[in-house]
Amino acid sequence: MQPPYYAVIFTNKLTNETEGYSEMAEKMETLAKQQPGYLGIEHAREALGITISYWESLDAISHWKSQLDHQEAQRMGKKQWYQWYTTRICKVERAYSFEKA
Amino acid sequence: MQPPYYAVIFTNKLTNETEGYSEMAEKMETLAKQQPGYLGIEHAREALGITISYWESLDAISHWKSQLDHQEAQRMGKKQWYQWYTTRICKVERAYSFEKA
Numbered sequence: 001m002q003p004p005y006y007a008v009i010f011t012n013k014l015t016n017e018t019e020g021y022s023e024m025a026e027k028m029e030t031l032a033k034q035q036p037g038y039l040g041i042e043h044a045r046e047a048l049g050i051t052i053s054y055w056e057s058l059d060a061i062s063h064w065k066s067q068l069d070h071q072e073a074q075r076m077g078k079k080q081w082y083q084w085y086t087t088r089i090c091k092v093e094r095a096y097s098f099e100k101a
Numbered sequence: 102m103q104p105p106y107y108a109v110i111f112t113n114k115l116t117n118e119t120e121g122y123s124e125m126a127e128k129m130e131t132l133a134k135q136q137p138g139y140l141g142i143e144h145a146r147e148a149l150g151i152t153i154s155y156w157e158s159l160d161a162i163s164h165w166k167s168q169l170d171h172q173e174a175q176r177m178g179k180k181q182w183y184q185w186y187t188t189r190i191c192k193v194e195r196a197y198s199f200e201k202a
Contacts, residue, residue, distance in 0.1 A: 007191055009108065009153060011143055015201065042112055044145035052110060052151065084200040090108055090191035099185040100116065 001039050001054065003092045008061055010051045012085035021081045028073050035064045054092070061089060102140050102155065104193045107162055111152045113186035122182045129174050136165045155193070162190060 014021065032038055032053055037060025043051040055061050064070060077085070115122065133139055133154055138161025144152040156162045165171060178186070 003189075007110065007189065009110070009193075011153075042149055042151060044147045044149050044151045046145045046147075048143055048145050050143060050145045050151045050153065052112075078199055078201075082199065082201065084198065086196060086198045088104075088108065088193045089195040090193045092110075092189050092191045094190040095187060097185065097187040098179055098183065100179075100183065 001095075003095050005039055005092050006055045006058060006061055007090045007092050008053045008055065009088040009090060010049075010053070010085060011088075012049045012051075013047075013083040014049065014081055015083045017080050019080075020076070024073050024076065024081075028070060031067070031069060032064060035067065036060055037063070058089070102196075104196050106140055106193050107156045107159060108191045108193050109154045109156065109162055110189040110191060111150075111154075111186060112189075113150045113152075114148075114184040115150065115182055116184045118181050120181075121177070125174050125177065125182075129171060132168070132170060133165060136168065137161055138164070159190070 029041055029043075032041060037056035039054035039056060041051065041053045043049070053064075055064070130142055130144075133142060138157035140155035140157060142152065142154045144150070154165075156165070
């Protein structure tokens, strides 16, 4: 994928009440991949959880944010799973890669 | 920090030759924090490593990229530590946060 495109950086810290979280996270990743304008997703968690999803346009991000099952996941996240989170909407202006020979 | 500002998303996978890597990563994080225009850093690693650093401007990012000790770390990274990596330069256009009451 060639810039420009968009990234949603979702940084978060879980509470201790993580029942149901990993199932929902997996379900949301599957669902994200089915949305129009989806380009990719990357995640890792240690003390901090970071999920970055990539999108063709701001419209694609708005559409995904308002998707019904995703809204329910967001509601559950605030109610139970997340101690805090920050969401950043970004325009990817340049990208370069290295791969070992 | 209020948008707009900039983010460098550094996504990577390590080789099996990680000797010296964590010391260098720690040193680079300390050094990044001393650079002009530095705003913050977040990282997590599971199968994938993700480090996101935040900066006031593209100039601040260029300056950090060309810093001498950082260049040496980049050289070592390509030679030994990284199987692959992708660097993305992004403009953070919007951000919002949630924190549990």
